[in-house]
Amino acid sequence: xxxxxxxxxxxxxxxxxxxxxxxxxxxxxxxxxxxxxxxxxxxxxxxxxxxxxxxxxxxxxxxxxxxxxxxxxxxxxxxxxxxxxxxxxxxxxxxxxxxxxxxxxxxxxxxxx
Amino acid sequence: xxxxxxxxxxxxxxxxxxxxxxxxxxxxxxxxxxxxxxxxxxxxxxxxxxxxxxxxxxxxxxxxxxxxxxxxxxxxxxxxxxxxxxxxxxxxxxxxxxxxxxxxxxxxx
Numbered sequence: 001x002x003x004x005x006x007x008x009x010x011x012x013x014x015x016x017x018x019x020x021x022x023x024x025x026x027x028x029x030x031x032x033x034x035x036x037x038x039x040x041x042x043x044x045x046x047x048x049x050x051x052x053x054x055x056x057x058x059x060x061x062x063x064x065x066x067x068x069x070x071x072x073x074x075x076x077x078x079x080x081x082x083x084x085x086x087x088x089x090x091x092x093x094x095x096x097x098x099x100x101x102x103x104x105x106x107x108x109x110x111x112x113x
Numbered sequence: 114x115x116x117x118x119x120x121x122x123x124x125x126x127x128x129x130x131x132x133x134x135x136x137x138x139x140x141x142x143x144x145x146x147x148x149x150x151x152x153x154x155x156x157x158x159x160x161x162x163x164x165x166x167x168x169x170x171x172x173x174x175x176x177x178x179x180x181x182x183x184x185x186x187x188x189x190x191x192x193x194x195x196x197x198x199x200x201x202x203x204x205x206x207x208x209x210x211x212x213x214x215x216x217x218x219x220x221x222x
Contacts, residue, residue, distance in 0.1 A: 004156075033210075042117075043157070043200070043212040058209065090156050101147060102210065104156030 006105035021076040023091030032074035036087040115140045117213035134186040142206030149200040
């Protein structure tokens with residue numbers, strides 16, 4: 001089925017460890033996004049990529065890095081995980097900005113202990 | 114800065130009991146207002162886009178409406194399968210999607 005695929009679905013990290021969240025879409029969308037979702041805070045934009053080869057900071061970029069590997073793939077890296085990064089992470093993609101709606105992946109639930 | 118406020122935070126309805134969810138917003142240059150549905154453990158699922166005041170869109174038991182300051186998601190004769198969290202978001206001149214915190218809807222059989 002067409003859509004946005006995120007891996008892994010669950011992850012537990014120790015403080016200070018690093019990891020990369022993977023995201024791939026097969027809808028030929030130009031734009032891709034990383035959000036985090038916390039109780040009472042809603043979805044907050046971490047980083048986005050308007051097109052292949054470009055990335056920009058969102059609302060909460062500190063502690064994260066991203067790579068737009070190609071048109072299909074957009075990864076999120078935590079270099080030194082902190083308990084404050086415990087969250088559910090969603091990747092999304094869209095055809096032409098947000099006007100056509102975002103398609104979201106199923107999320108990665110990350111716990112940092 | 115764009116802002117979205119959704120109310121109520123949670124709503125419990127009996128099956129068949131119609132109601133409305135509210136989304137109030139402030140945005141610089143509204144280009145679109147979006148409604149999403151989110152089931153537990155899943156990503157948000159796109160429902161509607163509204164572009165201008167007065168616009169309405171329908172899908173099964175859901176109807177979304179838009180004014181210059183708020184949007185309503187009306188649910189008519191809901192069924193238990195309509196239970197989910199409903200998210201509202203705005204896309205404005207800063208070309209970013211800003212989400213509200215959602216309304217958790219529970220339909221009791």
